Amino acid sequence: MPARFTVIKIGLIIAVLTVAGFLGERVIFRPKSATGTSLSYFDYIVVIVMENKNLYQTYGNSCVGNCTFINQLANRFGIAENYSGIAHRSLPDYLTLTSGLNYSYPPFVTDCGPQVGNCTVASRNIVDSIEATHRSWRAYIEDYSGGCKGSSSDHIPGPDPFLFYRDVYYNATRCSNIATANPSHQGYLGLPTRLLSDLNEADGTPNFMWLSPNLCDSGHNACNSTSLTGSCRILVKCISQGNEYLGLLVPQILASRTFETKNAALFITWDEGSAGTCPGVGRTYPTCIDRVPAIFAGPHVKQDYVSDLGYSHYSFVRTLEVAWNLPSLGPLDAGAMAMTSFFQTQSPTGVTSTEPS
Numbered sequence: 001m002p003a004r005f006t007v008i009k010i011g012l013i014i015a016v017l018t019v020a021g022f023l024g025e026r027v028i029f030r031p032k033s034a035t036g037t038s039l040s041y042f043d044y045i046v047v048i049v050m051e052n053k054n055l056y057q058t059y060g061n062s063c064v065g066n067c068t069f070i071n072q073l074a075n076r077f078g079i080a081e082n083y084s085g086i087a088h089r090s091l092p093d094y095l096t097l098t099s100g101l102n103y104s105y106p107p108f109v110t111d112c113g114p115q116v117g118n119c120t121v122a123s124r125n126i127v128d129s130i131e132a133t134h135r136s137w138r139a140y141i142e143d144y145s146g147g148c149k150g151s152s153s154d155h156i157p158g159p160d161p162f163l164f165y166r167d168v169y170y171n172a173t174r175c176s177n178i179a180t181a182n183p184s185h186q187g188y189l190g191l192p193t194r195l196l197s198d199l200n201e202a203d204g205t206p207n208f209m210w211l212s213p214n215l216c217d218s219g220h221n222a223c224n225s226t227s228l229t230g231s232c233r234i235l236v237k238c239i240s241q242g243n244e245y246l247g248l249l250v251p252q253i254l255a256s257r258t259f260e261t262k263n264a265a266l267f268i269t270w271d272e273g274s275a276g277t278c279p280g281v282g283r284t285y286p287t288c289i290d291r292v293p294a295i296f297a298g299p300h301v302k303q304d305y306v307s308d309l310g311y312s313h314y315s316f317v318r319t320l321e322v323a324w325n326l327p328s329l330g331p332l333d334a335g336a337m338a339m340t341s342f343f344q345t346q347s348p349t350g351v352t353s354t355e356p357s
Helices: 002-020 068-076 090-099 126-132 193-199 235-254 257-261 313-324
Strands: 044-050 078-080 083-085 137-141 178-180 208-212 264-270 294-297 305-307 344-346 352-354
Touching: 044 090, 044 235, 044 313, 068 078, 068 235, 068 294, 083 313, 090 126, 090 313, 126 137, 126 313, 137 193, 193 208, 193 235, 193 257, 235 264, 257 264, 264 313
Parallel strands: 044 208, 044 264, 078 305, 137 178, 137 208
Antiparallel strands: 078 294, 264 294, 344 352
16 A cells, blocks of 8 residues: 555656646746736836847747747747847847837947937936836846946847936946846856845835846857857757856846736746848838737746737837826827737726637
8 A cells, every 4th residue: 555655656756847847848936826906017126128039039940959948938928920020230229129210220229328519418318207106127238347437348239228318328327227237256147136135025025127148148249258259140049049148147027026916927038039021221110010029928928929010119109108197209209009919907906808819
């Protein structure tokens, strides 16, 4: 009899591990249902922007390299399969994601440096809108010394778009919100410990958290623990690196105190793909179509949700505006479709109800 019970116990353990996904894949810890009475789609959002890969290179059966974690995350939560970057070259895409405006023209299409010559932006941006509603924000930049005049050995200008806005760059208080993401370990797989620490604070977590991975972690360059190449000549390597980075980071985000106890969402996208129909200067969505992954995850994100509606980086800005009742920043974000169908809405009692998709 003892031998029989031992066999049964072993069988049950194997079955549980298999269902939970411990055998052969990284586990995504599904967050507990957040409590509270918020009527917003989310009260906290983490935004991660990866680099230079399109939807077909990073998701599904057409993946180039190892996309196991990206596929697992997208399939468990929600992915937009018809989401587009808005221009070719990184900087215009980053500026659109943070302003809702089109910067697909010189000098921004040259990936110029912030506040160098005409490479400066005087228009309103999401920081203005966020602060006007008394919400907080912080940008976490990997391998960067922090502030508005910090230094970095392996960054291109675009991934810190906030430096291009004059009302951020010349404002000491706002500059203090641009933080070193990974102070203890830079380079390949140097995870953003500052972001993770803030997500596990009891109070004081910023409402809007922007993360720019370094060139290794974002998939922009092929790297190893000791070196950084000049570009991504081997797609398999770069895509697999990005997948590994997200596989290490995202479960920690979803298991954080903020995601387990508050109404939080995670948004991951890529700045641009393979240029699509975007090589012409001045083109923007929908004249420019450059499909990149766009993934939402979190306690109030629909499970197993796929959308084929036409979204773009303008839609991300519009989603933020709708969720937080912010004014539109221009005609392009105002005319974009918000991605609210990815979320379950909350009633005043805190009970979730699914919004029609």
